[in-house]
Amino acid sequence: MSTLTSKSTRLADADPAKLAGVRRTGPIPFNRFSPVGTEMGYIQKVFDVAQLAGDGSFTKKCHRILEESIGVRKALLTTSCTHALEICAILLGIQPGDEIIFPSFTFVSTANAFVLHGATPVFVDIRPDTLNLDASHLRGSITSRTKAIVAVHYAGIGCDMDVILEEASAHGIPVIEDNAHGLFGSYRGRSLGAFGCLATLSFHETKNFSCGEGGALLINDERYIERAEIIREKGTDRTRFFRGEVDKYTWTDVGSSYLPSDLLAAVLYAQLEARDSIQMRRGSIWKRYELGLREWAIAEGVQLPAVPLECDQPYHMFYLLMPSLRSREALIAHLKERQICSAFHYLPLHLSTMGKRFGGREGDFPVSESVSTRLLRLPFFNDLTEAEQTDVIRAVREFQVD
Secondary structure (H helix, E strand, C coil): CCCEECCCCCCCCCCHHHHCCCCCCCCECCCCCCCCCCHHHHHHHHHHHCCCCCCCHHHHHHHHHHHHHHHCCEEEEECCHHHHHHHHHHHCCCCCCCEEEEECCCCHHHHHHHHCCCCEEEEECECCCCCCECHHHCCCCCCCCEEEEEEECHHHCCCCHHHHHHHHHHHCCCEEEECCCCCCCEECCEECCCCCCEEEEECCCCCCCCCCCCEEEEECCHHHHHHHHHHHECCECHHHHHCCCCCCCCECCCCCECCCCHHHHHHHHHHHHCHHHHHHHHHHHHHHHHHHHHHHHHHHCCECCCEECCEECCCCCCEEECCCHHHHHHHHHHHHHCCECCECCCCCHHHCHHHHHCCCCCCCCHHHHHHHHHEEECCCCCCCCHHHHHHHHHHHHHCCCC
């Protein structure tokens, strides 16, 4: 297990006591979209040129930022991270009977994208510290039918990619990164999303960078680029036509309409353009939570997020791992009484209605099952004010675990 560090910085304004005189008004939501201020101007530019469909100028600008900042061969915006994962399934030729390995503690899209093509999900338990896929379980999960391993970077903390890639390489299995949480995070100095042959991003309104609904496919293996463009463009070579590589475009492969409007790309570009200031702000919020709750957590037996030394996180969320389901529910109620909205997270997929159809049983993955009943996420969004965060920290510190 990796040595862990909180990577906290004692900011001058991090101590909630220093903000005791600041008061907020109104309820504190769990999430709130935080515009950077240039979104409306960019949207107007899209209207001015009257090109609202996909792959317009702002889509291309987003592609460049992602490719250059992450270091991938190709980035393609999609209508959602779910759709980016579906393209991955098509690119890898997933067929009925194929097996895909991923953690049980993840969002349903990680499974659905492959189950849609007839694949069988093979669940793996998670580590108790980072809540990422426990790579030590991979060897016992791989069979002759395994067609991919999906590494989900929970909370933007990088998975143990050294072990995952080594195991995958030994069996000739491709790795996909579900990096919905981890844009601009890194593992051993390398950007998340740059390890697998394919990776996906999310720009849902709950993410660090948002256009409401959106995603991206990242391609590191150039063999997939041309076909990915075709799949994304309804199975046609329309992208090649617009580049002047063919004199007309036609239906050449399976595919669907995965392009977001350039209006959404304009919103996203405004957010990506401000990535440095957004990440700095989120880092400040995360560190203030960690500093303000550290002593309380130790006293109450609560686990705070763990960040291995080899990982640089993008500050996607701040969660508490309470000692029990009872204490988690009591804290949610305690915060609600103070007009503070908190949230739990995933229910283990192997215990879902669909998961049980694939043989999932209670007790199969004890860490996932335990974490699911104990995890609580605190309000976290780009423009969370100091007064709001002070009230959250104060309210949590008032709570005592029975």
